[in-house]
Amino acid sequence: MGLIGGGAIPRPGEVSLAHNGVLFLDELPEFPRNVLEVMRQPLEDGTVCIARAAMSLTFPARFMLAAAMNPCPCGFHNDRTRECHCTPPMIQRYISKISGPLLDRIDIHIDVPAVNYKEMRSTTEPESSARILERVIRAREIQLTRFASGREKLYCNAQMPPQSIRKFCELSADCERLIERAMAQQGLSARAHDRILKVARTIADLDGIPQLEPKHIAEAIQYRTLDRTFWA
Numbered sequence: 001m002g003l004i005g006g007g008a009i010p011r012p013g014e015v016s017l018a019h020n021g022v023l024f025l026d027e028l029p030e031f032p033r034n035v036l037e038v039m040r041q042p043l044e045d046g047t048v049c050i051a052r053a054a055m056s057l058t059f060p061a062r063f064m065l066a067a068a069m070n071p072c073p074c075g076f077h078n079d080r081t082r083e084c085h086c087t088p089p090m091i092q093r094y095i096s097k098i099s100g101p102l103l104d105r106i107d108i109h110i111d112v113p114a115v116n117y118k119e120m121r122s123t124t125e126p127e128s129s130a131r132i133l134e135r136v137i138r139a140r141e142i143q144l145t146r147f148a149s150g151r152e153k154l155y156c157n158a159q160m161p162p163q164s165i166r167k168f169c170e171l172s173a174d175c176e177r178l179i180e181r182a183m184a185q186q187g188l189s190a191r192a193h194d195r196i197l198k199v200a201r202t203i204a205d206l207d208g209i210p211q212l213e214p215k216h217i218a219e220a221i222q223y224r225t226l227d228r229t230f231w232a
Contacts, residue, residue, distance in 0.1 A: 029097035
């Protein structure tokens with residue numbers, strides 16, 4: 001059955017078992033490309049349809065996807081301490097195992113560099129998980145209040161359809177110029193544009209700021225690492 005589900009009598013797969021939860025996929029490019037491509041439907045619609053000769057069933061599949069991958073086949077591309085032996089074509093082939101349409105459906109993709117020794121031994125006290133949880137809960141409460149009076153049953157920014165994005169993500173002239181420049185320079189798609197606005201709206205909610213500001217748009221754009229590097 002695997003990720004999507006299947007069988008002679010259709011049964012749910014991992015995407016449905018993760019409904020209203022988190023699905024973590026490690027080494028994302030190592031999954032067969034045809035399997036990854038089938039995930040486009042549940043990521044977009046929150047459902048997965050499995051058709052067989054005798055029947056066709058639709059299972060819920062609204063999950064939060066978290067995935068990890070190396071920057072190249074050897075894993076050391078852009079590493080500050082180890083040499084990468086991969087050629088640019090090798091890196092491009094590796095990254096291209098994840099299609100542009102699938103990447104478009106992932107809200108945030110960021111580069112996570114290796115932690116150096118000084119950072120590991122630092123005595124600086126990081127923000128506690130309890131403090132982070134408080135900020136997340138406040139942002140969630142803001143979103144629940146925002147969508148409470150709407151006809152659509154929404155409970156978080158990630159669920160906003162295009163009409164809600166236009167309503168709740170109003171942009172100032174500076175924000176408009178910033179995202180327009182990013183779209184032109186990075187060749188971003190319309191779907192990536194909407195994802196950026198939804199992420200920016202959440203960043204503003206975490207700051208407790210009702211109006212989107214250029215800093216929120218700029219931060220959301222920075223979370224499109226693979227767009228900037230490989231798909232522009």
